[in-house]
Amino acid sequence: MSDGLAGKRVVVIGTGIGGSGVSALLAREGAKVLVLERNSFPGGKAASFEREGFVYDTGVHWLSRGGKGPLGEIADLVGAEGSYRSLEPAMQFTAGGRTAILHQEMDDPEALERLFEEIGVLPENRPGARALFEDLARERSPRELEELDEVSFSDYCSRFVDDEQLNRLLDGFIGMYMCISRKAASAAEFILCFSSQVKERSLCYPVGGMRAVPTAYLKALESMGGEVRYSTPVERIVVESGKARGVEAGGFIPADLVISNTGLKETVALAGRHNFPDNYLAWVDSLRLSFGAVSVKYALDAEVVKPHLFCYFPDFRDPELVERQAAIFVPVPSAADPSLAPPGCQLVLAGSLAPPGLEDREQAAAVCEEILNRIENTMRDLFPDIEDHVIWKIRTDTSYIARISGRRTGEVIGLAQNRHQVGKNRPSHVTPVEGLYLVGADAGGRGVGTEMAADSALNLWRMLLHS
Numbered sequence: 001m002s003d004g005l006a007g008k009r010v011v012v013i014g015t016g017i018g019g020s021g022v023s024a025l026l027a028r029e030g031a032k033v034l035v036l037e038r039n040s041f042p043g044g045k046a047a048s049f050e051r052e053g054f055v056y057d058t059g060v061h062w063l064s065r066g067g068k069g070p071l072g073e074i075a076d077l078v079g080a081e082g083s084y085r086s087l088e089p090a091m092q093f094t095a096g097g098r099t100a101i102l103h104q105e106m107d108d109p110e111a112l113e114r115l116f117e118e119i120g121v122l123p124e125n126r127p128g129a130r131a132l133f134e135d136l137a138r139e140r141s142p143r144e145l146e147e148l149d150e151v152s153f154s155d156y157c158s159r160f161v162d163d164e165q166l167n168r169l170l171d172g173f174i175g176m177y178m179c180i181s182r183k184a185a186s187a188a189e190f191i192l193c194f195s196s197q198v199k200e201r202s203l204c205y206p207v208g209g210m211r212a213v214p215t216a217y218l219k220a221l222e223s224m225g226g227e228v229r230y231s232t233p234v235e236r237i238v239v240e241s242g243k244a245r246g247v248e249a250g251g252f253i254p255a256d257l258v259i260s261n262t263g264l265k266e267t268v269a270l271a272g273r274h275n276f277p278d279n280y281l282a283w284v285d286s287l288r289l290s291f292g293a294v295s296v297k298y299a300l301d302a303e304v305v306k307p308h309l310f311c312y313f314p315d316f317r318d319p320e321l322v323e324r325q326a327a328i329f330v331p332v333p334s335a336a337d338p339s340l341a342p343p344g345c346q347l348v349l350a351g352s353l354a355p356p357g358l359e360d361r362e363q364a365a366a367v368c369e370e371i372l373n374r375i376e377n378t379m380r381d382l383f384p385d386i387e388d389h390v391i392w393k394i395r396t397d398t399s400y401i402a403r404i405s406g407r408r409t410g411e412v413i414g415l416a417q418n419r420h421q422v423g424k425n426r427p428s429h430v431t432p433v434e435g436l437y438l439v440g441a442d443a444g445g446r447g448v449g450t451e452m453a454a455d456s457a458l459n460l461w462r463m464l465l466h467s
Ligand SMILES: Cc1cc2nc3c(=O)[nH]c(=O)nc-3n(C[C@H](O)[C@H](O)[C@H](O)COP(=O)(O)OP(=O)(O)OC[C@H]3O[C@@H](n4cnc5c(N)ncnc54)[C@H](O)[C@@H]3O)c2cc1C
Pocket: 013, 014, 015, 016, 017, 018, 019, 036, 037, 038, 039, 042, 043, 044, 045, 046, 058, 059, 060, 061, 062, 063, 064, 176, 232, 233, 234, 235, 261, 262, 266, 293, 295, 351, 401, 404, 405, 406, 407, 411, 412, 413, 414, 439, 440, 441, 442, 448, 449, 450, 451, 453
């Protein structure tokens, strides 16, 4: 237990992975933690809901390391329960009319050769493709990584090879990990995501659905004397003389530390722009978001969809397919945890990227509608009898993500992990307002979505512990 944190009054705004994680970690140090959540349920983008015996997620989630990464590290530190299941083969990838099966051992030389063959990497490009994957998986010093922070992933790849089909495969990985383009993505960030996943051999899904993770952290928090209040939106972060004094949430709640899990841009709005220096505001305004996503969630009365995790790109050689289909990412959570669907039934989530939220809401809704129609076309083309087995079906767009995460925009991850916004250029936990800190995917972490939010919670906890 740290004397510095013991007895400190900490208000955490939000129960996303970052907020729930850090609140349990600080309660472990003896801080008096109060978590305020605007929704009536925990988890933010990592929430899950029940309907007619099915448990489905806000998002379209699959995790790269699960218990072996920062999500597991928090659970171990705070004594939270939870387990993860992996599938074998790990996933299927289809692009340009070719399909490859990916295994958990993605660095195994024989499996890689098979992958290049199946996906159609041209024979003359295979030595370069091999060299790329070897380089992706090798150990790197922090300094080597820092040098790659500001290099775009496509520039980094072109040092080794430029193969059309391999590029599509890499686009699939970038889409899954960071939800931005290969050109925008930071090479170092991709390398971190890919190499840690390959090392742990653990593409996986949490037993109990995505909500199991934040719920377990919050349960640990409560067991250590912390409190969570749901349906309690924070209206304002109260700042006096450059210091955070507490929050307004149906009345003033004083605090020694205020930790915001609402995202950087929203935090600045909640604390009042006049409390920040102009250069900080200009920088915050300039930060870019990851793509948003739309999804179709299928509750099916039979096992219709197989494989149980796949990424599909329409065949670019067929203009009709390109016109009617979408690039989709499809996990089947009930394959990893059968308790998420009634016996014999299947829960299938099909997602596709979309702009995070255009200024014009009607235009944003129309763009999402079009992509959702394409997702359904694609699923019907791949599984012609799917509609005969639908018990219910939900279509969600970027405004749904915005609503659930309490933001104005519906980005999947948070701030984009582009080459200007990672490593030393990622927003830090510390803000110009004394006593106001950030936690979650937007600040101070690295890795894939949920794991970046968990990494952020761990880093903030370490920082406060040693300050
Ligand atoms: C469709 C989709 C697919 C995804 N797929 C994956 C995946 O496969 N793998 C992966 O690792 N990640 C994935 N992610 C990303 C991942 O879910 C997020 O990056 C991560 O969960 C963000 O966590 P966070 O801690 O930043 O908080 P958030 O989830 O953004 O939570 C913020 C919380 O703060 C609360 N809040 C906001 N404002 C207030 C206020 N004023 N008062 C009180 N409470 C407030 C919100 O209600 C919310 O609970 C996906 C996300 C989506 C949407």
